[in-house]
Amino acid sequence: MTDHSPLERRYRRWLALYPKSFRAEHEDEMVAVLMQGAGPDQTHPRLSEAVDLARHGLRRRASARRFPSRWERQHANVMFPVRILIALWLCFISAVLIGFHRAELWLLLTVPAILLHLYIAYRIRPGAAPR
Amino acid sequence: MQEASFLILTALAGSSQHGYGIVTDVAQISGGKVQLKAGTLYTALDRLSADGLIEPDREEIVDNRLRRYYRITRDGAERLADEADRLRANAHAALTRLRPGVAIS
Numbered sequence: 592m593t594d595h596s597p598l599e600r601r602y603r604r605w606l607a608l609y610p611k612s613f614r615a616e617h618e619d620e621m622v623a624v625l626m627q628g629a630g631p632d633q634t635h636p637r638l639s640e641a642v643d644l645a646r647h648g649l650r651r652r653a654s655a656r657r658f659p660s661r662w663e664r665q666h667a668n669v670m671f672p673v674r675i676l677i678a679l680w681l682c683f684i685s686a687v688l689i690g691f692h693r694a695e696l697w698l699l700l701t702v703p704a705i706l707l708h709l710y711i712a713y714r715i716r717p718g719a720a721p722r
Numbered sequence: 723m724q725e726a727s728f729l730i731l732t733a734l735a736g737s738s739q740h741g742y743g744i745v746t747d748v749a750q751i752s753g754g755k756v757q758l759k760a761g762t763l764y765t766a767l768d769r770l771s772a773d774g775l776i777e778p779d780r781e782e783i784v785d786n787r788l789r790r791y792y793r794i795t796r797d798g799a800e801r802l803a804d805e806a807d808r809l810r811a812n813a814h815a816a817l818t819r820l821r822p823g824v825a826i827s
Contacts, residue, residue: 617764623787624741624760640759647761 608648667715674712681705731802738779738793
């Protein structure tokens with residue numbers, strides 16, 4: 592791990608989003624591909640590359656933890672609308688809380704919950720790849 | 723089969739290749755339309771390996787960098803042939819309906 596160029600270190604930082612087992616298998620080949628694709632004066636990962644690594648790395652990590660669960664995927668035709676409805680309901684609750692109680696602090700709780708439900712809905716959306 | 727997987731199998735159908743070789747070959751096959759990113763590429767390679775459609779071939783170290791070559795398996799070649807037949811049938815149907823009365827050879 593010595594003598595890495597700044598660009599390579601930055602790529603490896605993004606690759607750290609992948610689970611350890613995947614990195615043990617593929618990190619060095621992926622660095623080779625990324626470095627070969629880099630321009631001569633490039634010092635930072637391109638935004639599109641970083642987004643791609645984050646997307647696939649986090650997805651990998653999530654599926655390693657069986658998230659969303661296999662059961663939820665198999666019942667996606669029911670759970671997709673359920674997740675959307677829960678998210679909408681939480682939006683409604685948030686609006687009520689703010690409107691009547693001026694309790695913006697609740698947003699710290701409701702906004703992440705809404706995003707989580709929407710993310711799960713996105714992952715099990717109709718036509719999504721099984722993994 | 724997703725387009726990326728189809729193009730990767732097509733690239734490997736010619737000869738075994740390493741990661742960056744696949745990226746450039748897929749770009750060429752697709753007329754520059756598909757530029758595989760590292761994350762997408764290795765998600766697909768990992769999946770194709772798990773399904774037994776490709777397998778690691780050999781490894782080389784070039785300029786201190788690991789090059790792992792992948793090759794298509796017999797199953798992979800069969801799946802690719804089936805998929806290519808399916809796409810040809812679909813394309814044929816589309817072209818036939820777009821130009822009714824004109825037979826396409």
